[in-house]
Amino acid sequence: xxxxxxxxxxxxxxGKTSLVGRFVRSIFSDKYQTTVGVKIDKKIVSVGDEQVxxxxxxxxxxxxxxxxxxxxxxxxxxYLLVADGTRKDTLDIALSLHETIQESVxxxxxxxxxxxxxxxDDWEIEKSELDDLATNHWEIIYSSAKSGEGVEEAFQSxxxxxx
Amino acid sequence: MxxxxxxxxxxxxxxxxxxxxxxxxxxxxxxxxEQRELESLREDVEHLTKRPHALTPDEVSDVxxxxxxxxxxxxxxxxxxxxxxxxEAIQTSVKKDPQPxxxxxFPVIGPAIRKAISNALSSTIQSLNTTLEHSLSLQGxxxxxxxxxxxxxxxxxxxxxxxxxxxxxxxxxxxxxGLLLQDVESGNTTVQDADMVSGMLTAIQDFVHDxxxxxxxxxxxxxxxxxxxxxxxxxxxxxxxxVVRGAPNQELRVVxxxxxxTVHLEMEVAFQDFSGDSGPFAAIRPHLVSCLQIQLAxxxxxxxxxxxFWIILCACVISLSIWGFVSTRDAWRWSAYLDLLEDExxxxxxxxxxxxxxxxxxxLRDPLAPDPATLLSGTGLLLTDVSGEWEPxxxxxxEFIVQRAARLVSLPETAKLTYEDGTLHLSGTAPMIWLKDAxxxxxxxxxxxxxxxxxxxxxxxxxxxxxxxxxxxxxxxIFPVGSSRLNPGDYRQIETVxxxxxxxxxxxxxxxxxxxxxxxxHSDSTGSAAMNTxxxxxxxxxxxxxxxxxxxxxxxxxxxxVSATVPVDDGSQDRIQEAxxxxxxxxxxxxxxxxxxxxx
Numbered sequence: 001x002x003x004x005x006x007x008x009x010x011x012x013x014x015g016k017t018s019l020v021g022r023f024v025r026s027i028f029s030d031k032y033q034t035t036v037g038v039k040i041d042k043k044i045v046s047v048g049d050e051q052v053x054x055x056x057x058x059x060x061x062x063x064x065x066x067x068x069x070x071x072x073x074x075x076x077x078x079y080l081l082v083a084d085g086t087r088k089d090t091l092d093i094a095l096s097l098h099e100t101i102q103e104s105v106x107x108x109x110x111x112x113x114x115x116x117x118x119x120x121d122d123w124e125i126e127k128s129e130l131d132d133l134a135t136n137h138w139e140i141i142y143s144s145a146k147s148g149e150g151v152e153e154a155f156q157s158x159x160x161x162x163x
Numbered sequence: 164m165x166x167x168x169x170x171x172x173x174x175x176x177x178x179x180x181x182x183x184x185x186x187x188x189x190x191x192x193x194x195x196x197e198q199r200e201l202e203s204l205r206e207d208v209e210h211l212t213k214r215p216h217a218l219t220p221d222e223v224s225d226v227x228x229x230x231x232x233x234x235x236x237x238x239x240x241x242x243x244x245x246x247x248x249x250x251e252a253i254q255t256s257v258k259k260d261p262q263p264x265x266x267x268x269f270p271v272i273g274p275a276i277r278k279a280i281s282n283a284l285s286s287t288i289q290s291l292n293t294t295l296e297h298s299l300s301l302q303g304x305x306x307x308x309x310x311x312x313x314x315x316x317x318x319x320x321x322x323x324x325x326x327x328x329x330x331x332x333x334x335x336x337x338x339x340x341g342l343l344l345q346d347v348e349s350g351n352t353t354v355q356d357a358d359m360v361s362g363m364l365t366a367i368q369d370f371v372h373d374x375x376x377x378x379x380x381x382x383x384x385x386x387x388x389x390x391x392x393x394x395x396x397x398x399x400x401x402x403x404x405x406v407v408r409g410a411p412n413q414e415l416r417v418v419x420x421x422x423x424x425t426v427h428l429e430m431e432v433a434f435q436d437f438s439g440d441s442g443p444f445a446a447i448r449p450h451l452v453s454c455l456q457i458q459l460a461x462x463x464x465x466x467x468x469x470x471x472f473w474i475i476l477c478a479c480v481i482s483l484s485i486w487g488f489v490s491t492r493d494a495w496r497w498s499a500y501l502d503l504l505e506d507e508x509x510x511x512x513x514x515x516x517x518x519x520x521x522x523x524x525x526x527l528r529d530p531l532a533p534d535p536a537t538l539l540s541g542t543g544l545l546l547t548d549v550s551g552e553w554e555p556x557x558x559x560x561x562e563f564i565v566q567r568a569a570r571l572v573s574l575p576e577t578a579k580l581t582y583e584d585g586t587l588h589l590s591g592t593a594p595m596i597w598l599k600d601a602x603x604x605x606x607x608x609x610x611x612x613x614x615x616x617x618x619x620x621x622x623x624x625x626x627x628x629x630x631x632x633x634x635x636x637x638x639x640x641i642f643p644v645g646s647s648r649l650n651p652g653d654y655r656q657i658e659t660v661x662x663x664x665x666x667x668x669x670x671x672x673x674x675x676x677x678x679x680x681x682x683x684x685h686s687d688s689t690g691s692a693a694m695n696t697x698x699x700x701x702x703x704x705x706x707x708x709x710x711x712x713x714x715x716x717x718x719x720x721x722x723x724x725v726s727a728t729v730p731v732d733d734g735s736q737d738r739i740q741e742a743x744x745x746x747x748x749x750x751x752x753x754x755x756x757x758x759x760x761x762x763x
Contacts (some may be wrong), residue, residue, distance in 0.1 A: 002439040003342045003358065025356065032363070036370045040362040052439075055342060055362050071369040075340030077439065 001044075003053040004162045007073055009101070010082035011093040012061030015115040018145035019082060023152065024056060038072050045159045052159045062093055070104045077162040078109035080154060085114045085142075088124035109161035111139045113154050118144040236432050312471060328409030329457040331391075334361045335426065335444065336402050337437060341365030344401060344437075344444040347451045364393070364404055398423040400434035405454055415456055422450045493544070497522050500542040500549070504535060509558040521550040529558040531566050559610045568608060572601035577623070585610065590617040592626050595674070628670035632750040634663050635680065639745045640706060645690070647701035649709065657706070660748070661713040667750065668719075679751040682707050684724035687743035692726055700724030706746045721751075 008016045017039070024041040032039040041056040057076070062068045073079070079101065081094040091114075098110065112133065114125065134140055139157065143150030191198070234241040257264055303321075310317040334357065335344040343361035371383045386393040392407045396419040403423050407415065426447045427434070433443040504512050504524065509532025514525040522544070528535065535551055557563070561582040568587055569580055578591040587605055589598070598616070605614045621629070640649070640656045649657070664680060671678045684703030686695035703722035711717045731742040 001441075003340075003441060004439050005340045005342055005362075025359075036363075036366055038366045038370075040359050040366060042356065042359055053358065055358060057362065057366070069369065069373055071373050072366060074369075075337070075342075077340075 001051045001053050002163060003055060004077040004159070005075055006043075006054045006056050006158060006162070007076045007079040008056055008058045008082060009068060009079055009094070009097050010061060011084070011087070011090040012063035014061060014082045014084040014087070014090045014094075015145045016061065016080075016082045017058055019113070019115055019143060019151060020056060020058065021145070023148075023155070037069050043155055045155050047156075047159050047163045050163065052163055054155060054159060062097065068097065068100075070100070073101060073105050076105060076108060078111075078158050080111050080113050080158060082113045082115055083125065085116045085123040085125050086119050091125050091129070109158060111141055111154055111158050111161075113141050113143050113150070115143050115145060117142040117149055118146050312475065327458055328407050328411040328415070330405050330407050330411075330415070330455045332357070332406040333422075333451045333454045334364065334402075334404040334406075335447070335451060336361045336365060336404060338365075338397065338399075338401050340439075342439065342441070344441045345448055345451055347448060347455060349455050349457070361404070364395075368395070394419060396420050396423045398427040400427060400430075400437075403451070403454065409458075412458070415454075418454055418456060422454050425450050493522075493548070496543045500539060500544055503538045503542065507532060507535075507538065508560050509533075509563055510535065511556070518550060522548055523550045523552075525552040526554070527556040528553040529563055530555055531563050532558065557609065564608070564610055568605055568611065568614075571608065572597075572604050574601075578620070581617075582611075585612040587611055587614045588617045589614055590620050592621045592623050595622040595624055598622060622674065624670065624673040628667065628674050628676060631663065631667035631670045632678075632752070635660070635667050635748050635750050638663060639742070639747050640702075641741060642702050642744045642746070644687070644740075644744060645698065647684075647698050647705050649705055654709070657709045657713070660706070661710060661715075664710065664715065671752070675754070677753045678719075679753075680720050681749040681751055682710075682720050682722040683729070683747045683749060684722070685729060685743050685745050685747065686724070686726050687740045688727040688730065689740070695726035696724055698724070699726045702744075702746050 008020065010016050020041060020043065024043045037060045039058045041058060043054045043056055045052050045054060057072055059068050059072055081098055082090075083094045084090040094112065101108075101110075114130065116123075130140055141150045141154045141157065143154060145151070231241060253264065306320045307317055309315075310320045313320070329349060332346060332348040334346045336342070337344055341362045341364075343358040346357040346361070348357075367386070368383045371377075372381075382395070382397060384395050386395075390408055392411060394405045394407060394411065394416065396403045396405075396416070401423070403419050403426070405415070405419055430444060430447060500522075501512060501515060501524070504510050504526070509529030510526060511528075512524060512526040514523075516523050524535070535553065536546055536549075539546060539549060557567075564582045565580045565587070568574075568582075574580060575591075575593045575597060578589055578593040581588045581590070589601075593601075602614050605611050638656075638660050640653055640660070642648075642653075643650065667678060667680075682703045684699035684701065684706075686699040686702075688695070690698075700723065703724050707717070707720045707722040710720060727743055729747075731739050731745075
């Protein structure tokens, strides 16, 4: 089985941990995120005939108090950038993280996951803004940790890219 | 094409020749390139035919890089083939000029040396820590005795007992990605999800490295939680993390280092090509399994006991027996000594016990009582075994009162004191002046009401007077038959009587006693009674006159004759008759004070 290191990144409280909580195998407590700054989970997906063991490094959300440790991204095969559709600044943070990662790690597969699609009425992120990103070759997946919408799709899509 | 002059100068050609030339020309025009290639191939074939194994330098230079890469990926044959050549080349280079090689390895040799020293120091400190941890415990004391018995250093003994560990799990983790390449575990270990654990181990190492100020190249090598230790050995591409239960020794560290080096040596290409597939690394599982070491403590029960052990055990038993015997014996002796003390008059025991390893006794002692130390001689205890603390006191036992009184009054040897009903009784003889002083002294004695003279007590003066009285009364003067005259030789007897009476008078005066001497004249039984009375009276008066002549007052004597009324009943008849013609003396005693009262 092929293993891949996948990082989950995004602003604080965008729903990274909730997003994957119901879909991954976990043995570590969430407190590792606030202490060590990362919690490692595992998600096995199928790509064609091949099983891919995705080691998910769920990094502590970035905010004004804590920055993402770039050393945790070393050796990553891809990453999910998670933004909260109801908070526009989380998209800015995600894009900023993307630039930082490209500078430090290089260009690796990436998917932008816009979470909380179940609260579309409260969204602050403009559809046009996301469309612009899509036209610039961003792969964008709308998800809901509450309903499970788009979660499997996000992992599946990233797995296809990294294999 | 060809020109005409050329055709003119040439020999005459037949049609067939013309046809052949044309064909050659046509062949040259059409197949010129192929012919040259064919010619080249022919030359190659001829060259290979002549030297079938030879390659030209150009050919070798073309294929050499690819050949090296391919063969290195297949096996280690090329490395083995080149090793001696490379060694010789390095030796030649160093002999020629070592500086280029020094410059080349300088960036790596420094960190390598530092890491080696760091590992050695860590090993030493770990040994020291282990030694110190066990120095002050009960187990440590036991091991220290073992060190003394075997003559081995204490630290070595500690390490030999603490080399008890088991490697539960070994992870081979890709250094760059933190992905698990392989893992092995011992059979009795509960294993968590290994690939997540390996990722978290990598994250923690990064966390420590990022969070604390560490020098470049320094990494987290050890993690410890309770009885579990995680030792990490790292190589260029991967790390080996061993989860150890117990107290591992440095030999395990060497095993892990060897495993890391071997894995990198064998999987160099796999590391280069790694893209998430851990399959190729299954080949190195035996190296990881070799790291699953277990070090069991030596079973104390099955360990053969050395002769020295039994000797020491016997020595301990004998020592304990001797100690018990000596302790019991000393306890008995001590008890006997205390009984002696308690039975001894003038000694009162108030406290007993032990102090500073000695028997201890405290109490009261009359100065006249024997020294408690002298009582030890009969018990078997030594003076150095006992510590005594005695306070003086006065015992009111009769014997002590008598002794104390005797000392106080300086009792003469001729006298004796007894104590009865609170009064001292004096017997024997003593000077009157002493008696007077003694009475004064005993008045101040505690527990003594007074000093009384017993019936058998005499003062010395009185005794002397009685002695003189007896001497006087034993004197006799023998007269011839029928005569009351003193022979010349009898005056010597008179002188004796005179001296004795003087002495009597002196002794009597000393005790305030008046004496009067009765001079008794006797006669034998021959003759008439009247004659005998007369002659006996004259004999008495003759002696009295002689004494008066010697200076004594006549009133001091009473002379009377008793004829033969007081016969002598000793000896033969002749001796009796002779002794009956005697004058004897009898001393009359009276108290001088009563005499004065009578006279008044």
